[in-house]
Ligand SMILES: Nc1ncnc2c1ncn2[C@@H]1O[C@H](COP(=O)(O)OP(=O)(O)OP(=O)(O)O)[C@@H](O)[C@H]1O
């Protein structure tokens with residue numbers, strides 16, 4: 151590898167692998183590669199599923215499956231206005247896995263538990279009898295992922311706008327946790343910025359909180375235990391179970407990136423060293439302090455999501471008026487010097 155750092159866009163691309171690229175046993179280091187999703191194309195899908203969903207086009211391919219835009223012919227017959235859906239399937243490779251359909255259903259079921267304006271809505275799970283292809287449908291979202299937004303704003307968003315994304319996003323996560331759902335893969339590529347605000351989607355690696363899991367049959371997640379290293383809290387790299395605190399770390403990485411235009415780990419893939427918090431200086435002090443704490447390597451030192459939200463919410467007026475005041479004071483000094 152040459153000593154030159156790749157350009158920002160290239161770096162973003164190379165450093166933002168989908169969990170796709172990382173759908174690997176957690177014990178395998180990224181350097182070991184050999185992930186099952188690599189170089190995969192979506193499997194062949196019939197044009198019509200269950201006689202109801204007519205596939206129109208591919209919307210995106212992730213680590214384990216593919217998402218298509220489809221027409222819901224049943225809704226159309228009844229003249230329903232939103233007759234288009236997003237339809238998610240597993241790739242043929244993952245479909246071979248013993249628990250594949252159950253895992254897809256788990257994603258559907260966990261998404262279905264959640265009813266929040268900033269979380270994608272799941273509609274319907276089914277198995278196409280002819281092709282034996284399991285799939286589920288979701289509300290069709292229109293927008294760009296935060297990944298794409300970050301490419302358009304390489305220095306990060308102005309505070310007011312970053313905060314407008316942060317607050318509903320944290321709120322969505324608080325809602326999920328209140329319903330015992332841990333998302334498991336919070337990253338810019340799994341958040342779409344739509345007209346109605348940021349929408350959290352892709353619960354493919356989501357899990358029920360440990361307390362809610364008790365007594366339920368456990369799925370064989372071995373091949374699916376994946377993480378996206380750059381957003382995974384340090385304890386997850388040490389094989390600790392997913393917790394609300396690890397989600398706080400992941401969302402803090404996203405918010406740091408949104409407001410500072412760079413990832414707190416720099417170009418590194420794993421948090422082997424402390425995050426570089428210096429860019430936080432451009433944020434209002436209270437928000438900066440809380441976001442910095444949310445990136446602490448020790449989960450027990452991280453603030454709760456409620457505290458993070460509070461810090462962002464309460465920082466709003468101060469930055470607006472503070473900035474205005476500083477500008478006004480500078481102008482007055484300037485005028486005084488002139489007279
Ligand atoms: N409800 C939706 N509406 C519109 N597009 C969607 C929707 N859900 C997913 N997509 C598109 O499909 C892509 C892949 O979806 P998703 O992230 O759910 O798949 P995945 O296989 O779990 O991905 P990865 O493992 O890479 O995170 C998204 O990046 C997005 O472009």
Ligand SMILES: [Mg+2]
Pocket residue numbers: 168212339340352
């Ligand atoms: Mg995804």
